[in-house]
Amino acid sequence: MTINEIQDELISDFELFDDWESKYEFIIDLGKQFPPLEEQYKTEDNIIKGCQSRVWLNAYMDGDLLKFEADSDAIIVRGLVSMLVKVLSGHTPEQIAKSDLYFMERIGLHQHLAQTRSNGLAAMLKQMKAYGFAFQAKSVNA
Amino acid sequence: MSHNLNIASIRSDFPILNEVVNGKQLVYFDNAATTQKPRLVLDALSGYYEHYNANIHRGIHHLAEKATSAFEQSRKRLQAFLNAEHSEEIIFTYGTTDGINLVASAYGRKFLKEGDEVIISTMEHHSNIVPWQMLCEEKGCILKVIPINDEGELLMDEYEKLLTEKTKFVSVVHVSNALGTINPIKEIIQKAHAVGAKVLIDGAQASSHIEIDVQDLDCDFYSLSLHKIYGPTGMGILYGKRDLLNAMPPYRGGGEMIKEVTFAKTTYNELPYKFEAGTPNIADVVAAKYALDYVDALGKPQIAAHENELLKYATNAVSEIEGLRIIGQAKEKVSVLSFVIDGIHHQDIGVLLDQQGIAVRTGHHCTQPLMNRFNITGTSRASFAVYNTIEEIDRLIQGLHKVRKMLG
Ligand SMILES: Cc1ncc(COP(=O)(O)O)c(C=O)c1O
Numbered sequence: 001m002t003i004n005e006i007q008d009e010l011i012s013d014f015e016l017f018d019d020w021e022s023k024y025e026f027i028i029d030l031g032k033q034f035p036p037l038e039e040q041y042k043t044e045d046n047i048i049k050g051c052q053s054r055v056w057l058n059a060y061m062d063g064d065l066l067k068f069e070a071d072s073d074a075i076i077v078r079g080l081v082s083m084l085v086k087v088l089s090g091h092t093p094e095q096i097a098k099s100d101l102y103f104m105e106r107i108g109l110h111q112h113l114a115q116t117r118s119n120g121l122a123a124m125l126k127q128m129k130a131y132g133f134a135f136q137a138k139s140v141n142a
Numbered sequence: 143m144s145h146n147l148n149i150a151s152i153r154s155d156f157p158i159l160n161e162v163v164n165g166k167q168l169v170y171f172d173n174a175a176t177t178q179k180p181r182l183v184l185d186a187l188s189g190y191y192e193h194y195n196a197n198i199h200r201g202i203h204h205l206a207e208k209a210t211s212a213f214e215q216s217r218k219r220l221q222a223f224l225n226a227e228h229s230e231e232i233i234f235t236y237g238t239t240d241g242i243n244l245v246a247s248a249y250g251r252k253f254l255k256e257g258d259e260v261i262i263s264t265m266e267h268h269s270n271i272v273p274w275q276m277l278c279e280e281k282g283c284i285l286k287v288i289p290i291n292d293e294g295e296l297l298m299d300e301y302e303k304l305l306t307e308k309t310k311f312v313s314v315v316h317v318s319n320a321l322g323t324i325n326p327i328k329e330i331i332q333k334a335h336a337v338g339a340k341v342l343i344d345g346a347q348a349s350s351h352i353e354i355d356v357q358d359l360d361c362d363f364y365s366l367s368l369h370k371i372y373g374p375t376g377m378g379i380l381y382g383k384r385d386l387l388n389a390m391p392p393y394r395g396g397g398e399m400i401k402e403v404t405f406a407k408t409t410y411n412e413l414p415y416k417f418e419a420g421t422p423n424i425a426d427v428v429a430a431k432y433a434l435d436y437v438d439a440l441g442k443p444q445i446a447a448h449e450n451e452l453l454k455y456a457t458n459a460v461s462e463i464e465g466l467r468i469i470g471q472a473k474e475k476v477s478v479l480s481f482v483i484d485g486i487h488h489q490d491i492g493v494l495l496d497q498q499g500i501a502v503r504t505g506h507h508c509t510q511p512l513m514n515r516f517n518i519t520g521t522s523r524a525s526f527a528v529y530n531t532i533e534e535i536d537r538l539i540q541g542l543h544k545v546r547k548m549l550g
Binding site: 020021024025028052053054073074075076077112 | 164486487488489490492493494497504505519520544548549
């Protein structure tokens with residue numbers, strides 16, 4: 001599936017919920033199901049510092065595809081992180097670098113991306129794209 | 143002590159309390175971060191801009207005189223609020239942080255030298271840590287830290303051990319923003335003076351709850367922010383003893399702070415203008431007076447009595463939440479309830495309470511060393527002001543039950 005197809009699928013998942021509780025329960029469930037990042041990757045280099053919760057992001061190339069693994073110490077952020085990983089992981093660096101993420105806004109969760117200082121989400125998204133650009137440049141040079 | 147305040151009528155003075163957040167009536171429990179402003183203060187702000195906006199201390203026209211007079215009246219009002227001996231001991235600043243930086247820079251750089259010691263405490267806000275670290279780094283001074291006990295109270299014996307003839311400055315918070323602890327500052331000041339050290343008190347959190355008398359306290363400096371006393375943002379004052387302020391060099395150069403400027407030499411203006419370079423925040427200074435009038439009309443002891451009732455009720459009520467632990471159980475406390483819940487991240491608590499229209503603060507509260515002392519990364523903090531009610535605390539408790547249910 002393309003990045004946009006995955007985003008559209010998430011948007012329709014969220015259309016089922018008509019109140020904040022079921023929406024957040026779903027995000028919390030996503031957070032619980034998301035596999036934890038192995039301790040060896042929870043390094044200072046991989047940490048994305050927010051003011052409130054910590055987010056770790058690990059990126060690696062798998063063939064032509066750029067893949068992400070991530071984690072957070074707060075469960076709701078973990079759920080949101082899992083969605084960002086689901087949308088962006090496993091595409092080419094170029095696709096990731098060029099992607100336009102609209103699903104958070106459409107689901108009504110954009111405030112989580114706006115609070116740059118209080119959680120690492122916005123910084124994480126920026127970092128994911130930066131990896132996209134970096135690996136794209138590498139493959140062009142190679 | 144009980145009080146005779148009419149809380150419903152007080153609430154109607156604060157237009158923002160009618161806001162609806164996420165479909166629910168706002169419950170505002172983030173008062174330690176900043177308090178809301180009564181209509182009186184909002185009117186003073188717009189009244190200034192609508193009727194007498196002008197630059198002060200310069201023009202001789204009507205508006206300039208009116209603005210200057212209102213500005214200087216605010217200084218007198220703050221002098222009375224703190225019971226300072228002289229009005230020129232009141233320096234207008236951007237807030238607590240700015241005042242502390244002024245002292246660390248203007249006093250510290252002139253009077254401290256290599257090997258001198260500065261004492262702060264474990265429960266300081268970053269604003270009362272970083273300026274001293276910067277000074278110590280520059281001058282080769284040594285920073286010492288008063289430890290605390292598990293209740294969140296300063297260990298006064300340890301403080302006494304830190305005091306020596308090398309101690310040149312003590313800078314301590316009056317009331318902790320993260321714990322609510324009221325520190326015994328009068329004793330702290332006396333003991334520091336006994337070894338010849340000067341003392342600054344960070345009064346950011348104290349000034350809306352506690353009567354402050356700088357002459358009785360005998361502190362050398364007292365820094366506070368008006369936005370925490372129902373007043374405007376980005377505006378505060380530094381109180382300093384006149385002799386000390388006179389002995390200090392200016393902090394910033396520019397207009398207003400000079401007597402005469404030639405390219406060869408500038409002579410500085412007198413107090414307080416020496417420390418007020420540039421056009422100040424006139425509108426907010428003018429409006430500050432109205433915030434203090436509002437507080438004094440209600441009466442700080444009355445306000446404190448109401449807030450203490452809320453704190454007591456909330457402290458009892460949260461004990462029914464499974465796994466909840468209060469951080470900060472000092473005997474002397476203001477209305478700050480900081481807590482952690484086992485196995486639940488404070489940010490998750492904040493997000494889910496926000497969905498229910500309840501505003502609390504979550505995180506390290508700009509007191510990371512204090513959080514490290516308690517081995518936590520942060521807390522959730524509900525802090526109460528005069529317009530809060532028992533019903534609102536009930537909503538917080540229901541909200542927390544829901545958080546537990548959703549995250550359990
Ligand atoms: C204890 C304490 N000190 C200093 C400050 C800084 O105040 P301001 O940001 O208004 O300068 C605060 C405000 O959060 C505080 O609570």
